[in-house]
Amino acid sequence: MIYEPNQCPIRFGLGVFGDHWSLLIIRDMMFRGHTRFQDFLDAGEGISTNVLSDRLSRLEAQQIISRQKDPSNGRQVIYELTDKGKDLLPIMLTIFAWAEKYDPKTRVSKELAERIRTDLFGARDEILATIKQSI
Amino acid sequence: MIYEPNQCPIRFGLGVFGDHWSLLIIRDMMFRGHTRFQDFLDAGEGISTNVLSDRLSRLEAQQIISRQKDPSNGRQVIYELTDKGKDLLPIMLTIFAWAEKYDPKTRVSKELAERIRTDLFGARDEILATIKQSI
DNA sequence: CTGTATCCTTAGGGATACTG
């Protein structure tokens, strides 16, 4: 058994970042350096203030991001990825690599994509075979 | 620039497997060996027939899964992952590894988790630093 | 067994105005 039913890691992941907006917010922090409420509003995805507020709260509650005031400007709030949030990077990168392989429009940094491709895509069938045996 | 705006790989991924049910269906095919309509209904997630039907159609349209009749039983339909679907494995595994790190209940095969951890978590900060420079 | 077809309900989210 790869994992215990009712203790499914995919379900766990979906609970944390499994909605449309959360993953885009994390993406913007990770790859665009966004740190402020306004940054996310201006990202062009069309998120409304109430939804953004809600998602930032949830992500903070789950310790994916931290919220603090800018010491040099007390009215400015700064959002940052926590270690738990930064550790979502491998998930993002594997999505990148998959998209680069199947979305003709996606262009990702070659080094990153190459790394993932050899490390994980390369062993795909071997790993799937291992999994099949343990079902 | 890591990727072109409006050509975002995360958006592309969300469009394919970004809803609650699709990822669970793919999981069941990948890690539980499910191949039949009834398998998914019985998976215990409580999906209804109309939604399941819809998701299977979409996944087939996106060539994540294939649909064919069982040659030995003409009334039995068999769903299988295509290569494009199998290539979602790295994404699944990185979610596994992340969940194992942060969800106390999740227990994943050690070898798989270890492989991902050293390959990708290990270089996390280094990669993030590279990204920051190119924003 | 593998789906459609309907009905119905609710949660999610857009628009907007407003506040500390």
Next chain:
DNA sequence: CAGTATCCCTAAGGATACAG
């Protein structure tokens, strides 16, 4: 600037019956 508070609306999805 960073949110809250409403209002409203629609699309997603659960339940169920039925069909090929």
